[in-house]
Amino acid sequence: MTGWIRLHRSIWEHPAFPGGEFSQREAFLWLVSQAAWKPASVRAGRHMVDLERGQCAYSVRFLAERWGWSKSRVGRFLKGLKERDTIGTQTGTPAGTGSGTALTVITICNYDAYQSEAEGDGTLFGTDAGTGPDEKRDKEEESKNQEKKESVASDDLVGQLWSIWPATGRRRSGGKRKIAQALARALKRAEFSEILTGARAYVASDDCGLSGGQGLPAWLNQEKWAGYAEAARPRLVAGGSGSASLRALGVAT
Numbered sequence: 195m196t197g198w199i200r201l202h203r204s205i206w207e208h209p210a211f212p213g214g215e216f217s218q219r220e221a222f223l224w225l226v227s228q229a230a231w232k233p234a235s236v237r238a239g240r241h242m243v244d245l246e247r248g249q250c251a252y253s254v255r256f257l258a259e260r261w262g263w264s265k266s267r268v269g270r271f272l273k274g275l276k277e278r279d280t281i282g283t284q285t286g287t288p289a290g291t292g293s294g295t296a297l298t299v300i301t302i303c304n305y306d307a308y309q310s311e312a313e314g315d316g317t318l319f320g321t322d323a324g325t326g327p328d329e330k331r332d333k334e335e336e337s338k339n340q341e342k343k344e345s346v347a348s349d350d351l352v353g354q355l356w357s358i359w360p361a362t363g364r365r366r367s368g369g370k371r372k373i374a375q376a377l378a379r380a381l382k383r384a385e386f387s388e389i390l391t392g393a394r395a396y397v398a399s400d401d402c403g404l405s406g407g408q409g410l411p412a413w414l415n416q417e418k419w420a421g422y423a424e425a426a427r428p429r430l431v432a433g434g435s436g437s438a439s440l441r442a443l444g445v446a447t
Contacts, residue, residue: 215262248305363407376411392419395426
């Protein structure tokens, strides 16, 4: 099972779940849940500590008490997360917090991926984070907009193909919606002018005349326009001028 869920911070104090020693997974999720979701200032003794989005600040002593661990275990755990690029840490002793009170500012890497409103499927831990949900959502939206533009453009162009296509081929096409979809795909591989040139050459060919015309979606999906467009291009006659070549092909100059 994949996907995302949202958890309220109050789950850590819910009466249905008795306190006790945290697992490593619980400890990490607790850090994520306690991180600031926007820039904020938190009190440490008589002074305030400024935090950026995705940061929290605690002493190792406090974390040990909260998680039910020893201070040395907390230190090893944070070190391991840092080595895997899952968190960043900065430790110092703010003035006024009391002698020996070292405060660790913990930065959750990929915090936006954990707290995004969109769903994602990338690996969120360490340097293999992949594409976060925000970036993935932007790409999906861009792709949808592009598909929509292509669909609208093809709707405007379908009429040009439809107007020259033989009646039998129209009946075999299955409707203009299918043509629009096939044309949208074709436009990713060729300019419409080339497709239209190939279509005109096909309609004028014996292949179309004998069969009554292939359905347009199949014709487009099979990229039939490429061959007919290529055949329709003028070829220079060896040793002749451009005008002579066109006359040899029956084109008035």
